[in-house]
Amino acid sequence: MSISLTEKDWQRLQEELQKARLEAQQLSLVLSEAWDELTLLYDLAEQLRGLLDIQKVVHLIAERTRELMDMEGVAVMLKEPEGEWNIAIAFCSPDREEWLRASWGKSIADSIVRQGKGTILNDLFDHPRWGSIAAAFGIANIVAVPLNPKGHMQGVLVVWNKRQGDWMAGELKLLSTIAAQGGGVIESAYLFQQLQETFHGTISALASAVDAKSRWTAGHSHRVTQFALQLAADLGFTEQELQQVHLSGLLHDIGKVGVPDAILDKPGPLSDEEWTTMKRHPVIGYEILKNIRQFHGPILDGVLYHHERVDGKGYPLGLKGKDIPLIGRLLSVADGFDAMTSDRPYRAGMPVEKALQILTEGAGTQWDRELALRFVALQKRKE
Numbered sequence: 001m002s003i004s005l006t007e008k009d010w011q012r013l014q015e016e017l018q019k020a021r022l023e024a025q026q027l028s029l030v031l032s033e034a035w036d037e038l039t040l041l042y043d044l045a046e047q048l049r050g051l052l053d054i055q056k057v058v059h060l061i062a063e064r065t066r067e068l069m070d071m072e073g074v075a076v077m078l079k080e081p082e083g084e085w086n087i088a089i090a091f092c093s094p095d096r097e098e099w100l101r102a103s104w105g106k107s108i109a110d111s112i113v114r115q116g117k118g119t120i121l122n123d124l125f126d127h128p129r130w131g132s133i134a135a136a137f138g139i140a141n142i143v144a145v146p147l148n149p150k151g152h153m154q155g156v157l158v159v160w161n162k163r164q165g166d167w168m169a170g171e172l173k174l175l176s177t178i179a180a181q182g183g184g185v186i187e188s189a190y191l192f193q194q195l196q197e198t199f200h201g202t203i204s205a206l207a208s209a210v211d212a213k214s215r216w217t218a219g220h221s222h223r224v225t226q227f228a229l230q231l232a233a234d235l236g237f238t239e240q241e242l243q244q245v246h247l248s249g250l251l252h253d254i255g256k257v258g259v260p261d262a263i264l265d266k267p268g269p270l271s272d273e274e275w276t277t278m279k280r281h282p283v284i285g286y287e288i289l290k291n292i293r294q295f296h297g298p299i300l301d302g303v304l305y306h307h308e309r310v311d312g313k314g315y316p317l318g319l320k321g322k323d324i325p326l327i328g329r330l331l332s333v334a335d336g337f338d339a340m341t342s343d344r345p346y347r348a349g350m351p352v353e354k355a356l357q358i359l360t361e362g363a364g365t366q367w368d369r370e371l372a373l374r375f376v377a378l379q380k381r382k383e
């Protein structure tokens, strides 16, 4: 049997085919967009995992949001525990942030966090309550979603001025998903930060207690830490290595708790016997801290080796050159500089210039050559 198509049938068939082709095209577009979104969200989840720095988390959230949507601006606002709203990050021209700083922006952020879910505000210029203020700031439309609304560090992810058309429910859902992923990480990062601050506070108080044993060493550990951190940063240490330098610097003289005050405070040069006692402080410090597993490695090395000299004439072990762990050589420079420039019972602190000259002369014998010269250059740049 043959099928004969009339002209009209043929035309209809062509139209159907064309429609189907268009639908297929649209479907493939929707699918590929959905795939892009999924990929981005998956990447985001991967990258967020293990992030414990709030600034990095919000940066990632804003960055991914910007990739997903075509709008003028995106920002994350965070609420301080005292209740003050701050812009944690914003991608837009600097003057465009003004509306977020205004009480209008803050009140929107507050209401989003309070209601615990996101909202779309299209056609803001026609809004009965906010029309004039929105027009004043040039904010035509907004989508805002809460970040970590039940946590300690609450926030809002907000995007505004979509380039084409109105914000749709799908976009709100997408932003809510990003915010849900990011919010939990912000809470962990916040709790981690609190713990870290408490820990640092305790270590810092311990350092002050040691320095307070003698009025001549007041503030010594904190100053040595600052000098060591400056040098370490100049050497390009990583964030984690800087943390180690920080803690090791604060704790380097902790062993002085085992040195009698009469020796620490003696208004004159020490006798041989007194020196022997004084020289035990790196080992005493090591003994005090060695059972704390988290201090193993560079932190303990700094405590034990900050009085070694590269020519082998230091203590407690008389190690030479690169046998002395880097952090020991680094703290030795910072410690030497602070000791020289601070007052002692039997002499006044020397001028910075003089101390830098001694460091230069001792580069390669008392101190690691590269570290000492680098420190001198660094201090001279600061003058």
Ligand SMILES: [Fe+2]
Binding pocket: 252, 253, 281, 306, 307, 335
């Ligand atoms: Fe020391």
